[in-house]
Amino acid sequence: MGGCAVKGGCPTDYIAVSIAALSMILLLTRSALPFLVHKIPQTRGSGFWLLFLQVFASFNLLLSLVMSVNFLKFERRHWWQSCYIWAGWFEGPFGFGLLMSCRFIQAFKLYHLFVKRRLPPMRTYILLPLILLPWIGSVAFLHIRKPLNPRCHFRNQWIIPIAGLHTSYIASMVGITRALRHIDFRFHEFKDLLQGIVVSTIAVGVWVAAYIMNEVHENIAWLQVTSRFLLLVMASILVLAFYTLSISQPLLSQMSLRKKDQLEFKTMGQALGIPDSGVLVQRASTLDIDPNEPLDKLLQNKRFRQSFMAFADSCLAGESVHFCEEVSELDKIPVNDSVRRVYMARHIIEKYIVIMQYAGATMEVNISHRTRQEILDTLDLAQPGLFNNAVNELMHLMKMNLVNDYWSSMFFMKFKEESSKQHDSSELMERLMVWDYSPRLSSVHGAADDPFHQEQPLKVSNCKSDIYHAEPQ
Numbered sequence: 068m069g070g071c072a073v074k075g076g077c078p079t080d081y082i083a084v085s086i087a088a089l090s091m092i093l094l095l096t097r098s099a100l101p102f103l104v105h106k107i108p109q110t111r112g113s114g115f116w117l118l119f120l121q122v123f124a125s126f127n128l129l130l131s132l133v134m135s136v137n138f139l140k141f142e143r144r145h146w147w148q149s150c151y152i153w154a155g156w157f158e159g160p161f162g163f164g165l166l167m168s169c170r171f172i173q174a175f176k177l178y179h180l181f182v183k184r185r186l187p188p189m190r191t192y193i194l195l196p197l198i199l200l201p202w203i204g205s206v207a208f209l210h211i212r213k214p215l216n217p218r219c220h221f222r223n224q225w226i227i228p229i230a231g232l233h234t235s236y237i238a239s240m241v242g243i244t245r246a247l248r249h250i251d252f253r254f255h256e257f258k259d260l261l262q263g264i265v266v267s268t269i270a271v272g273v274w275v276a277a278y279i280m281n282e283v284h285e286n287i288a289w290l291q292v293t294s295r296f297l298l299l300v301m302a303s304i305l306v307l308a309f310y311t312l313s314i315s316q317p318l319l320s321q322m323s324l325r326k327k328d329q330l331e332f333k334t335m336g337q338a339l340g341i342p343d344s345g346v347l348v349q350r351a352s353t354l355d356i357d358p359n360e361p362l363d364k365l366l367q368n369k370r371f372r373q374s375f376m377a378f379a380d381s382c383l384a385g386e387s388v389h390f391c392e393e394v395s396e397l398d399k400i401p402v403n404d405s406v407r408r409v410y411m412a413r414h415i416i417e418k419y420i421v422i423m424q425y426a427g428a429t430m431e432v433n434i435s436h437r438t439r440q441e442i443l444d445t446l447d448l449a450q451p452g453l454f455n456n457a458v459n460e461l462m463h464l465m466k467m468n469l470v471n472d473y474w475s476s477m478f479f480m481k482f483k484e485e486s487s488k489q490h491d492s493s494e495l496m497e498r499l500m501v502w503d504y505s506p507r508l509s510s511v512h513g514a515a516d517d518p519f520h521q522e523q524p525l526k527v528s529n530c531k532s533d534i535y536h537a538e539p540q
Contacts, residue, residue, distance in 0.1 A: 072288035075137035079292055083299040084138055087129045090303035098122055117169045117191065124169065125306035128162035132302055135219040136281065136295045150219035155206040164202035167236040167267075168195055170309060174243045174260055180409055181250045184448050186416070205232060226282050230275045237271055240264055251406055253339065263309060270305040273297060335414040336396040339407050356486075358474055362466055363458075366391060370486065378478040379469055386430035387461040390419045394454045408449040415454065416442060434460050 071077035098118065133139065135154035146152075172194055179187045187194070209215070214225045221229060244260045252258075277297035284290045356371060366372045372392065379385040397411045419432045420442055438456045445453060473479055 071140075072291045074140050076140040077292050079296045080138040083296045084133060087133065087299050087303045090307045091126060091129060094122060094125055094307055117172060120195075121166060121169045121309065124162055124165035125309075127157045128166060128302055128306060129299070131157035131162050132295075132299050136298060137218065138295065138299065150215045150217075151206075151210055154215060154219045155209050159206050160199050160202040163233060164199055164236070166306065166309065167240070168198040170263065170267075171198060171236065171240060171243070174240060174247070177250075177256055177260075178243055178246055180413055180448065181252070181406060182246060184405065184409060185446055186413075186443060186448070201232065201235075205229075220282050223283065226279055230279060233271060233275060237264070237268055240267070253406065253410060266308040267305060270301045270308070274301040274305070277301065334393070334396075335411060336393065339400070339410055341396050341399050341407075341411070356482075358470075362462055362470060363391075371482065374478050374482040375469075375473055378473050378476055379465075381478070382469065382472075384469060386419065386432050387465055389430060390415070390432050390454075391458055391461060393418075394458055397454070398451070402449075402451055405449040412448040412453060420457075432457065432461060433464060 071080070131153045134148070135150055135158065172191060175194070176187050179185060189197075214222050216222075240260075241264055244257070244264055247257055247260065250257065274297070277294040280290055281294035281298060284294075356365065356368070366375065366388075372388070376385055376388040376392070379388045393411070393415050397408065397415065400407050400411060402408070419430055420434075420439060434457045438460060441456065442453060
């Protein structure tokens with residue numbers, strides 16, 4: 068026990084390393100399955116990169132513990148085996164610090180969206196380095212003071228500051244989660260945050276206790292073996308639980324495969340329970356479509372909107388029609404339902420408005436810089452008319468570039484043909500309904516007193532048969 072307690076290689080060390088390897092395999096599996104099983108499209112937004120960085124930070128944290136706490140027997144002969152690289156940089160800024168910072172940014176975004184009801188004031192790629200500054204400064208200071216011994220253990224006066232830096236990130240998560248407690252989230256974000264805090268507090272509490280025992284009681288063999296076993300096992304539980312307990316979002320379940328997240332929604336409107344758009348005219352005929360009418364009025368017809376959207380998509384210009392449709396869904400949400408309005412507004416902004424550093428939004432629309440900034444700088448995401456100027460600009464562009472071509476396209480011809488068939492079918496069904504429920508027959512209450520009792524069923528049946536045989540012709 069004494070030899071392996073100092074040099075590593077105890078049976079419990081190999082068990083701990085196996086648990087850490089298993090947790091990383093599970094973590095990688097859970098992060099890849101949503102893309103492989105549910106065919107979720109890959110995105111380049113900050114949400115995706117935060118998830119990627121969590122996996123990267125988890126791997127660094129577990130590997131740094133294995134390399135710096137003597138789990139395996141090896142001699143530190145090369146510069147890359149230095150304690151300051153593994154116990155400093157990889158365990159701190161690139162490990163635990165990065166993992167907690169990603170989670171903090173997710174909570175920070177929720178706070179600004181649903182409490183402040185505006186977009187976060189800083190982009191993720193700016194905010195993340197700022198949150199990591201305490202870790203970066205601390206590790207740089209360690210390189211100057213050189214407090215680590217050859218076994219990568221700190222001197223006693225350094226233990227409390229290092230442990231305090233770890234717990235301070237948990238305390239900040241508790242504070243920002245407390246500010247979100249009154250928000251009625253629709254996709255379990257607060258519950259996920261709370262579960263993440265409970266799990267991380269327990270895991271970090273045990274982890275810090277084991278860390279202190281491992282640093283202070285360096286000469287007690289059994290305590291060294293036990294404490295480093297707990298260090299690696301609790302870190303493995305922490306990284307796996309942090310990724311599994313997701314901050315949920317509809318449509319893109321990139322963080323978990325829980326059964327409650329497997330509901331598939333084609334649109335954000337369906338995920339939020341917004342009634343189907345375009346129900347104003349469900350049985351429109353070609354007579355209802357007047358090319359001289361304003362485009363915004365024509366788009367209220369669901370069948371016309373679907374036909375026009377298909378034409379625009381074929382011209383690689385469908386994002387404008389999709390944008391207008393989702394804005395109309397936003398307008399259906401009551402003004403006093405600020406939470407759902409913020410959800411929908413955030414979805415529209417991320418999908419159509421936000422300009423990424425290396426790639427545009429998923430379906431970036433062509434609007435002026437002034438209109439785009441008005442939307443991004445709004446002080447209230449739930450306010451009515453947030454996207455009115457953008458809709459007006461896009462309507463003008465569609466009138467100039469798409470509408471005239473649509474009237475002469477095969478899409479409009481097909482729309483006219485389908486609408487005509489539906490209109491003829493509707494007229495026949497209406498005549499049939501009038502025939503079945505004529506006032507003269509509806510006043511007859513008894514079959515025995517009905518003089519048409521024997522004839523009526525036969526007559527209706529033959530009529531329906533004629534109708535159904537006549538339609539294919």
